[in-house]
Amino acid sequence: MSKAPYEPPTQSVIGQIVDAVLMLALVLVTLYLPLLLGLAGGGTTTKTFENPTWQALGQNAAMASQWEKLGFDPAKAAEIIGKRFDYEFSWIALAITAVVIVGYFVGMLRWSDKEYRDVIAEHFDDKPGSGRSGGA
Amino acid sequence: MVDISNTPGAVAPSSASSPTRVALKRVLGPAHVWGLGVGIVLVGEFMGWNFAVGKGGAIAALTACWLAGILYTCVAMIDSEVTSTVAAAGGQYAQAKHIIGPLAAFNVGLYLVMAYTMLEVSNAIVTGDLIQAFAANMGLEGEVDKRAYMVLTIVFLSWLNYRGVLATLTLNYIITAIAFAAIIALFVAVNPLTPGTVVMHDQLLTGLPYGGLGILAAMHFGLWFYLGIEGTTQAAEEVRSPARSLPLGTLTGIMTLLIAATITWYIGSGLMPWEYLGQAVTPLYDAARLTGSKPLEVFLFVGTLFATLASANGCINDASRAWFAMGRDRYMPVWFGGVHPTYRTPFRSIVFFVPIAILFAISTPLDQTITLSILSGLLGYTIMAISVIVFRKKWPLDSIARGYIHPLHPLPAILLLTLCAITYVAVFLGYGTQLLAMMVFYIVASVWFALHRYKYCRRGEQFTMPWPKPRGY
Numbered sequence: 001m002s003k004a005p006y007e008p009p010t011q012s013v014i015g016q017i018v019d020a021v022l023m024l025a026l027v028l029v030t031l032y033l034p035l036l037l038g039l040a041g042g043g044t045t046t047k048t049f050e051n052p053t054w055q056a057l058g059q060n061a062a063m064a065s066q067w068e069k070l071g072f073d074p075a076k077a078a079e080i081i082g083k084r085f086d087y088e089f090s091w092i093a094l095a096i097t098a099v100v101i102v103g104y105f106v107g108m109l110r111w112s113d114k115e116y117r118d119v120i121a122e123h124f125d126d127k128p129g130s131g132r133s134g135g136a
Numbered sequence: 137m138v139d140i141s142n143t144p145g146a147v148a149p150s151s152a153s154s155p156t157r158v159a160l161k162r163v164l165g166p167a168h169v170w171g172l173g174v175g176i177v178l179v180g181e182f183m184g185w186n187f188a189v190g191k192g193g194a195i196a197a198l199t200a201c202w203l204a205g206i207l208y209t210c211v212a213m214i215d216s217e218v219t220s221t222v223a224a225a226g227g228q229y230a231q232a233k234h235i236i237g238p239l240a241a242f243n244v245g246l247y248l249v250m251a252y253t254m255l256e257v258s259n260a261i262v263t264g265d266l267i268q269a270f271a272a273n274m275g276l277e278g279e280v281d282k283r284a285y286m287v288l289t290i291v292f293l294s295w296l297n298y299r300g301v302l303a304t305l306t307l308n309y310i311i312t313a314i315a316f317a318a319i320i321a322l323f324v325a326v327n328p329l330t331p332g333t334v335v336m337h338d339q340l341l342t343g344l345p346y347g348g349l350g351i352l353a354a355m356h357f358g359l360w361f362y363l364g365i366e367g368t369t370q371a372a373e374e375v376r377s378p379a380r381s382l383p384l385g386t387l388t389g390i391m392t393l394l395i396a397a398t399i400t401w402y403i404g405s406g407l408m409p410w411e412y413l414g415q416a417v418t419p420l421y422d423a424a425r426l427t428g429s430k431p432l433e434v435f436l437f438v439g440t441l442f443a444t445l446a447s448a449n450g451c452i453n454d455a456s457r458a459w460f461a462m463g464r465d466r467y468m469p470v471w472f473g474g475v476h477p478t479y480r481t482p483f484r485s486i487v488f489f490v491p492i493a494i495l496f497a498i499s500t501p502l503d504q505t506i507t508l509s510i511l512s513g514l515l516g517y518t519i520m521a522i523s524v525i526v527f528r529k530k531w532p533l534d535s536i537a538r539g540y541i542h543p544l545h546p547l548p549a550i551l552l553l554t555l556c557a558i559t560y561v562a563v564f565l566g567y568g569t570q571l572l573a574m575m576v577f578y579i580v581a582s583v584w585f586a587l588h589r590y591k592y593c594r595r596g597e598q599f600t601m602p603w604p605k606p607r608g609y
Contacts, residue, residue: 006595008466016469019589020488023468023581027250027492030577031508034569035500043566062339063409069426070412081411085191085566087349097564100575104582105518111586112237119238120609122596 005122047082049074057081164375169368169385171309172450174392176255176364178315179447181393181400182420182440183262184506188357190414191566192350194341194405199351200358201401203555205394208362210552211517212390213542214524215366216383220539222601228366228516228523229458233465234601235527238593240519242467242585243578247516248458253489253496254509255364256293256451259444260286260497261505265417266444270437273425286497289448290490297452297486300479308449311442316396318439322424323399325432326406334427335406342410355555355562360506361397363513364447365389366520367454379539417502452486459485466593467585507567511574514559521552530606 011019033039049056052074054064058081067077164172188197215228222231229248233241264282271280296307326334344350368386375381400420404413407423416422424436460482463472476483496505525546533541542548563571 008592008594011466011469011592013471016471019469020471022584024492026577026580026584030573030580032496032500034573035504039569039573043568059409060339062336066340066408066426067412069428070408070422072412077412080415083415085346085353087346087353087565089565089568093568094561094564097560097568097572097575100572100579101560104575104579105522108239108243108582109236109522111582112240114237115239115590116237117609118595119598120606123599124605125596 003122006118043086045084045086047084049078049082052078164381165377166381166384166388167309168306169375169381170389170392171312172453173365173368173386173389174316175308175312175446176252176367176450176454177362177389177393177447178312178396179255179259179262179443180360180363181319181396182315182443183416183418184258184360184502185357185397185400186404186413186416186419187360187503187506188354189405189410191346191356191562192352192354193343193345194401194410194413195344196346196350196354197358198401198405200354200356201361201397203355203558204358204361205397207359207517207552207555207559208365208390208393210548210555211366211520212386213548214520214552215368216386216540217538217542218520218524218527219368219382219386220379221536227368227454227458228520229461231527232519232523233598234603235523235530236519238467238590238598239582239586240523241465242462242589243582244516244519245458245462245467246578246581247512247519249455249462249489251509251512251516252364252367252451252455252458253493254505254512256290256448256455256489257493257496257500257505258502258509259448259451260289260493261502262417263289263441263444263448264497265502266421266437266440269418269421273433283498287494289445290493290497293445293449293452294486294490296449297456298476298479298481298483300481308446311446315439315443315446316392318435318442319396319399319403319420321435322403322420322427322432325427325429326403326423328402331406335403337402337406340407340409341405345410349565352558353562353565355559356510356565356567357506358562359510359513359559361400362390362393363510364450364454365393366513366516367450383540452489455489456482456485459488465598467589504570507563507570508574511563511571514556514563515574515578517552518556521549521556524549530608531603532607535607536603 054060054067054074057074057078059067059077067073072080185197185201188200191197192200218231218235219227222234227248229241229245232244264284264286267285268280268282328335331337346353365386368382368389403423404419407426408416408419412422413419418440421433421436421440424433427433459468459472460475461473462468463470463474463485465473472482472485472488474484475481524542528545560571
């Protein structure tokens, strides 16, 4: 005998509002707040130049000419040229990040499969090989 | 045109439990699909790609551009097969729901929403910066507040989307064509057949400033050349002939972008020192300024503006449809599954994201919003590679009819997974904190869905395709 289809509870209007607000809050706390507080972003180092010249900044004549056409003198360009990414990293941090990503995917796929089995069982009503039509 | 059917798809606007169901209009052809895909992505040639130069130098950026091209060719091949078979609004979201399961589908829906919303935000930032720079370069008096243009972009395009999909996508098609013409005009103007006259690669290219690690790091922003091409699938429910139009529109889109990406790199790296190029907000507009031609500068201003508007327009379309589909399935509150009674658009989902987009646009840096968009896209590509392997296992080729069958399976899926893994490391280099913040967001959201939200979802009704039972279940 097949099981009765799962009948979900009806969500109240207030419940819907709370859920929508929760998603907004999650975006703001996890994604916006780190940006606002300067906690996330490019790991960089800054090299300063005393009285910079194009030569001291490692720029040849063609490069210097293009900088000038763009409205930069050596002093202004030095702020951009002196800023570099810092690719020094900790292998432990890399390993932790990898574990978080792999763990996330493994956990999600396993939990999804559990839910998927319920979906398939209910949709196909436990009849092997049966298919019910439905438009997408 | 009003088409009311019993299609389990769209919920009537009046009530989530109403027996009357309203479907989205099927009005789009292959050209619209191409316009939607390229329209979203073409902006990547006008801005953002050049941050790859900042992370590894110009040569590294070119390598990343081609590697990312391979990644997206895999995405386009896989996506075309799955989408031409699972043609439902929400694209990859609907696919994950039918192939992997509810929690994965919820995550994929969120990836789409976040990727497109952050891309929309990035477009708004560039629009504001561009108008401010153009006004200054043209010698206009007074100060232009770029934030006003950022807000205007988001509000105006949301209103257009609110009014109707055909009008917005037709507009996308036209402005995408103009933006592409601007890139071609700039390419012709730099005399590519006589290097040294305008472009000076021999004097501006500097090798690899960060060594080999720079090539790896550049993959992060290399994705920006193409990110969003998979957006073609979001309008699957509104395409007249999905089996033909979706593969045709998507694959011609990726070919267009491969050509445009290489041309863009050639122009940018031949005109600007890599340090400047690596941080420029509007690199192609700057390139046009360096040619010394005012008409070309104006054309590139228009091209960049159109590209950002076309992209933001497509992003609002895609993000709202993914959110709409999630509301319809109760993965999100059903209120979001409403269709406008007159315009037949997912109007509530469109409006919901306007304040978030404005907040990020006016207060966060461009490279950060681009990184948030790239990360969500990257997570989606990872699941896409897994999804197609599972799809072929659950429904082998002889079990269901497919609109398109991608060749060499499972090679594209394995290649895609490998390139995704490389790109995670690339993002980690320099943006590791943001990578972890993004993972925290998706992990917390997943826990919320599994422990709370899923109880409101029907079970068997989530599966709507007329397919036989999957193998192994």
